[in-house]
Amino acid sequence: MTRTLLTARWVVGFGGDAHRVHENGCVLIEADRVAHIGALPDPVPDCPRIDYGEAILSPGFIDLDALSDLDTTILGLDNFPGWKKGRVWPESYVARGPYEMYSAEELAFQKRFAFASLIRNGITTALPIASLFYREWGETVEEFEAAAEAAEALGLRVYLGPAYRTGGQVVDESGTIRAIYDEARGLAGLEEAADFAQRIEGRAEGRIRAMFAPDRIETCTPKLLRRTAAIAAEMGAPVRQHCLQSEIELRLVRDQHGVSPIRFLAENGALASNWLLPHGTNATEEDIALIRDAGAALVHCPLVAARHGGMLRSLPRWLEAGITVGMGTDTWPPDMILNMQLGLMTARLADGHDAIRSEALFDAATLGGARALGRDDIGRLAPGAKADIAVIDLSGALQTPDPIQTLMTSCAGRDVRDVWIDGRRVMADGVIPGSDLVADTARAQAQFDGLVAKYPDRTLGHPPMNEIFEPSYERVTHDRHRP
Ligand SMILES: [Zn+2]
Incomplete structure (x- = not known):
């Protein structure tokens, strides 16, 4: 031995x-x-x-919402509103037919690059998350086969499952955002995800496990949620469902279902101890009580929230309610230490400096994540x-x-x-x-630059790049340096 x-x-x-x-x-x-x-x-x-x-x-560290693509949310830092700046599909893009903006090889590379970045940050267990903005629809089994290979080669402990969805959002010229649906496509995505889950569960001496990732609560149909809950419960696999993150999400769920996102989940049997809920920044007392009663876990992502002006209100309150809290990086950089630091700071901004101590954040990044996954061996x-x-x-x-x-x-x-x-x-x-950190970072940058160049295709009115991405100071560009 x-x-x-x-x-x-x-x-x-x-x-x-x-x-x-x-x-x-x-x-x-x-x-x-x-x-x-x-x-x-x-x-x-x-x-x-x-x-x-x-x-x-x-x-x-255990990362329950582990950044696994070249993060496009960083492009929104100073470019708002998001719906005008390529963060919501315009009707014209949907009409022409959304397309994959990365090749299969690029999709595989970004997972491998992201997994190595997680390891560099001390993350040993990861549940990958990526954006679907630049996808034709959902994530594919093919890229997750490649992701499983990458995780196995790098030695990372992962829970894998392609994100699938029954709907998406579109924005019209007036800036009104509404939901669009293709339920059959979403249900087919779930069946493929379930098949993939059966195949990969326990691979790499048990380091690779299955998870389910129905994308965006505001466009999940009840049927998709109920079926996801049933399949995941039978497998004993975790389900991750982003929720209580944005005003648009709250409005869309209320307009369509007349309730809050959490009540919508609960009413569809989709809130249980194997459900992991990233964000929670817009939770009400009623939401917190529902989550506590179901034994579901909160995935605290303080960096992505704070960067866009939000924060959890508040970590002490969730902990006092007896809710399991784990951590997620969700955005670049996938730095769990930075997220713990921001989690401490935002909890103090919310509740006062003596409301929380460092160990609460360290617990969330370690013991809390393990508890959320139902494990006592990590x-x-x-x-x-x-x-x-x-x-x-x-x-x-x-x-x-x-x-x-x-x-x-x-x-x-x-x-x-x-x-x-x-x-x-x-x-x-x-x-x-x-x-290879240097070579892979250069390749990732070239791939990301290629995606950024395609942003006008997916932005309302298809404006040129410099109208989507507003520069900080006036820029003067000179000829490239000659040797
Ligand atoms: Zn997120």
């Missing part, structure tokens, strides 16, 4: 009911599991040993748990006396140095076998 002994200044172990910080601690890995944690065993095992020095050995470092470990280097950080507080004040995803998943060292000193 392969054994490796890791030591560091700080080890975040699990003490049975909560994390516990070991100063000058160690983790002994045996095959895919943690065998021992805490003080150095006596005698010291005769096996390879890595001393990480000034570092935190943390349980790998999100913690304890004997018998999976050896999923993020090593965060502190040699360049100004440290507080406490490593979790240091994470909140002094670290970023880029400080992740090594990552272990299932007892395998999938990143060593920032290097991931099979992923």
